[in-house]
Amino acid sequence: MKELFADHITSLLKRYEQALARLADADGVLIHSGREESYYADDQAPPFRAFGHFCQWLPVDRPQQAVLIRPGRRPVYLQVVAADFWYDQEIAIADWWAGAFDIVTLRSSAEFAAHLPAPERLAFLGEQRSLAAGLGIPERLVNPPALLHYLDYWRASKTAYEIAQIGNANRLALKGHAAARSCFLEGGSEYDIHMAYLGGCEITEPQCPYTSIVAIDAKAAILHYQHKRHQRYPDKKSQVLLIDAGTRINNYCSDITRTTARPGIDICFESLLRGMEAIQQRLVAQVRPGISYLDIHHSALQQITELAITLELITCQVDTAMALKLAGLFMPHGVGHLLGLQVHDVGGHLAAADGSLRPAPEDSPFLRNTRTLTEDMVFTIEPGFYFIPMLLEPARNTMQGQHLNWPLIDALSSLGGIRIEDNVRVTADGVENLSRQ
Ligand code: GLY
Ligand code: MN
Ligand code: MN
Numbered sequence: 001m002k003e004l005f006a007d008h009i010t011s012l013l014k015r016y017e018q019a020l021a022r023l024a025d026a027d028g029v030l031i032h033s034g035r036e037e038s039y040y041a042d043d044q045a046p047p048f049r050a051f052g053h054f055c056q057w058l059p060v061d062r063p064q065q066a067v068l069i070r071p072g073r074r075p076v077y078l079q080v081v082a083a084d085f086w087y088d089q090e091i092a093i094a095d096w097w098a099g100a101f102d103i104v105t106l107r108s109s110a111e112f113a114a115h116l117p118a119p120e121r122l123a124f125l126g127e128q129r130s131l132a133a134g135l136g137i138p139e140r141l142v143n144p145p146a147l148l149h150y151l152d153y154w155r156a157s158k159t160a161y162e163i164a165q166i167g168n169a170n171r172l173a174l175k176g177h178a179a180a181r182s183c184f185l186e187g188g189s190e191y192d193i194h195m196a197y198l199g200g201c202e203i204t205e206p207q208c209p210y211t212s213i214v215a216i217d218a219k220a221a222i223l224h225y226q227h228k229r230h231q232r233y234p235d236k237k238s239q240v241l242l243i244d245a246g247t248r249i250n251n252y253c254s255d256i257t258r259t260t261a262r263p264g265i266d267i268c269f270e271s272l273l274r275g276m277e278a279i280q281q282r283l284v285a286q287v288r289p290g291i292s293y294l295d296i297h298h299s300a301l302q303q304i305t306e307l308a309i310t311l312e313l314i315t316c317q318v319d320t321a322m323a324l325k326l327a328g329l330f331m332p333h334g335v336g337h338l339l340g341l342q343v344h345d346v347g348g349h350l351a352a353a354d355g356s357l358r359p360a361p362e363d364s365p366f367l368r369n370t371r372t373l374t375e376d377m378v379f380t381i382e383p384g385f386y387f388i389p390m391l392l393e394p395a396r397n398t399m400q401g402q403h404l405n406w407p408l409i410d411a412l413s414s415l416g417g418i419r420i421e422d423n424v425r426v427t428a429d430g431v432e433n434l435s436r437q
Contacts, residue, residue: 001164002096008161009075009100012056017071019150025121026141028070030112032126036063047206050251051126052341053151056162059097059250064109066126067101068116077101080109123147149355152347156338158376163425163434165252166339166378169209170423170434172247173254176200180214181260184241187233190214194228197245209253209343212245220259220416221386223333239265240415246343253343255380256435257421268311268408269415275307276385280420283335283381287424287431293369293379294361297335300383301327301364308385313412316403324400325363329391334360334367336380339423344368377426378434386417 020026033050050061057067058077068076082089093103104115109131116122119136123144126132132142158166179200183193194214198205205212215225216233220242244257261273282303286296304327308314313330314321321327338345348369351358360367369379387409395401422435 001161002099004159004161004164005097006100008159009057011159013069013071013075015151015154016069019147020071020123022146022150023123023141023144026123026144026147027121028068028117029123029125029147030116030132030135030137031057031067031069032109032124032128032131033060033065034063034126035128035131052155052346053125055251055341056155058101059094060091061251062091065091066109066112070117075101076115077103078109078112078115079103079105080111081105081107083107125151145355149350150353153350153353153355154347155340155345156347156371156377157374158340158378158425162252162340163376163378165250166254166423166425167434167437169247169249169252169254170256171437172201172203172249173245173256174435174437176203176245176247177243177256177258180243180245181241181258184216184238184243184260185236185262187236187238189228189230189232190216190219191228191230192232193241193243197243201247203247207248209246209248209255213243213257214245215242215416216240218414218416220418221388221413223384223386236262238262240269240418242417242419244419244421251341253339253341254423254435255339255343255421256423257382257419259418259420266412266415269412271311272307272313272385272412273418275311276304276383276418277420279303279307280381280383280422283383284422284424284431284433287373287381287426288429289373289375289426292372293336294367296381297364297367300331300335304331304383304385311408313405313408314403315405321403324403326400326403328363329395329400329404330385330387331383332366332386332388332391333382333384334364334369336382336421337368338371338377338379340378347371373426375426375428378423380421380423382419382421384417384419386419387413387415388417389413 031054033054036045036048038045064080066078123141124132124137176197180193180197183196211226213225216238219225239262241260246254305321338348358370425432
C-alpha cells in the first residue's frame with residue numbers, strides 16, 4: 001500500500017506540474033477540503049464531504065484541511081485539528097500515506113498564512129473563496145478554469161492506487177449486497193434490507209457514497225428512490241428487489257446495483273431480468289481502449305429494443321422501434337458514468353484537457369459520460385428497464401404507444417423495474433470487471 005500510494009503521489013505531482021504550466025502566474029496550488037455549513041440558526045450541519053481534488057491527495061475527509069503543492073517539492077499537508085470538547089477532532093495518520101507529506105499540525109485555518117509562500121503566485125482550489133481572499137490569493141487564481149479543466153479531465157485516468165481502492169470498495173459492497181439479497185428473500189422490509197446491507201459491510205450510513213436505493217416492487221421504477229419502508233412480507237409476497245448501494249474506502253467509491261426476483265415470479269419478468277443480465281455482461285465485454293462510451297450507450301438501447309421485441313413488449317420491427325426511440329421509454333438514463341472520488345465523477349463531458357466539451361446527445365440528455373475510453377478509466381455499466389408511469393402514460397395514445405403491448409406493460413408495472421450495475425476498469429486491451437470477484 002505504501003509503495004502504491006507513493007507512486008500515486010508521484011503521478012499526481014507530475015499531473016499538477018503540467019496543470020500549473022497552463023497558468024502563467026502561479027508557482028503552486030493550495031487545495032482546501034472545504035468547510036462545514038450549519039443550518040440556519042443551528043449548530044447542526046449536513047454530512048460533510050471534502051472537495052474531490054483534495055480527496056485525491058489524502059485519505060482524509062474532514063473540513064478545513066489543506067495541501068500545498070509546488071512542483072519539485074514534497075507536498076505539505078496543513079492539518080487542522082481544532083481544540084474542541086464537543087466532537088472528536090483527532091485525524092488518524094497512517095504510515096502508508098503520511099510518509100509522502102511534510103505534515104504541519106495547526107489549530108485553525110487562520111494559521112495557514114504562516115506556512116504559505118507568496119500568495120500573489122499561489123492558485124487556490126476549493127469552495128471557500130473567502131478563505132483564499134483572506135490569504136491574499138488573487139481572484140483570478142481561485143479555481144482557475146484552465147487548471148480545473150486539466151485536473152477534471154485527467155481524473156478519469158486512475159492510478160494503480162486508485163484502482164486498488166475502488167476494487168476494495170467493490171469487495172466490501174458485495175458483502176452488503178449478499179446480505180441484502182438474503183434479507184429480501186426472507187421477506188424483509190426495505191428498512192430491514194437497508195440495515196442488512198450496512199451490517200454486511202459493517203458500515204454506518206454516512207460511510208455510503210450516496211443514499212442507498214432499496215426498492216421493492218413498484219418503487220424500483222423510481223430511479224433514485226430514497227425511502228426505506230417498514231412493511232415486511234412474512235407471506236413472501238414481495239417480488240422484486242432493486243438495490244443500488246456502494247461503499248467508500250479512503251474516499252473512493254463503489255456503485256453497484258443488483259436486481260433480485262423472487263423464485264416463481266411472472267415468467268415474462270423473469271425473462272426480462274435474465275435478458276437484462278445478459279445484455280449487461282455483453283456491454284461490459286464491449287469495453288476496450290479506443291471506443292467511445294457513446295457506442296456502449298447506443299448498444300444498450302439497441303439490445304434493450306431487441307429484448308423488448310423478443311418478449312413482445314414492443315410489437316414493431318427493430319428499425320421502427322429505434323427510429324421512434326422506444327427504448328428511451330424504458331431506460332431514460334445513460335448507461336453509466338465515470339466513477340472514483342465522486343460517485344458521478346468529474347470530466348464525463350470533457351473532450352480534452354483544455355475544457356472543450358462533448359455534451360450528451362440530444363436523444364440521451366442524461367448520459368453523463370461521452371469520453372473515448374483509455375486504459376485505466378473506471379466507470380459504471382448500468383443498463384436498466386423500468387415501468388415508469390410518468391414516461392409511459394403520456395405515450396399511450398401516440399405514435400410510440402401504437403407499438404407497445406399495453407396489456408403486458410400494465411401487467412408488469414407493479415414489478416417496478418430492473419437495473420444491473422457493475423464498476424469496470426479499461427485495461428490495455430479490454431476490461432476488468434471490479435464488481436464480479
Ligand atoms: N447510484 C447512482 C447511480 O447509479 O448513478
Ligand atoms: Mn451508477
Ligand atoms: Mn448506482
